[in-house]
Amino acid sequence: MPARILVAKPGLDGHDRGAKIVARALRDAGFEVVFTGIRQRVDAIVAAAVQEDVAVVGLSILSGAHLALTAKTIEGLRAAGAGDIAVVVGGTIPAADIPRLREAGAAAVFPTGTPLDVVVAQVRALTLEAPCESE
Secondary structure (H helix, E strand, O other), rough: OOOEEEEEOOOOOOOOOOHHHHHHHHEEEEEEEEEOOOOEEEHHHHHHHHHHHOEEEEEEOOOOOHHHHHHHHHHHHOOOOOOOOEEEEEEEEOOEEEEHHHOOOOOOOEEOOOHHHHHHHHHHHHHHHOOOOOO
């Protein structure tokens, strides 16, 4: 059974092109992907992650609120008893913020321009999945 991944757009950012591209790349790599759409509240993302029984939550953030939104998502998952769900974050992320995101608990950080094969490989490593036959 393929690992389930939730791709979410927290906050007020209305741009979802990158999130959709990542979601499609993960789907094409054999993952089961749930996409929440734009302008999601952290509590709704946490609830969806728990309900959908995902292994990874991928946050796509272009608004500059990546530090706060990532920390709140991780805290929300822990409070919901789902602290074992890995959180990865991608988008417009300055290099100086990557260590801060990792310290907050992000399992991986993908700044704009990260190759899709790198995203897929790191998500696969987080889910401990073997490569899919379609690759």
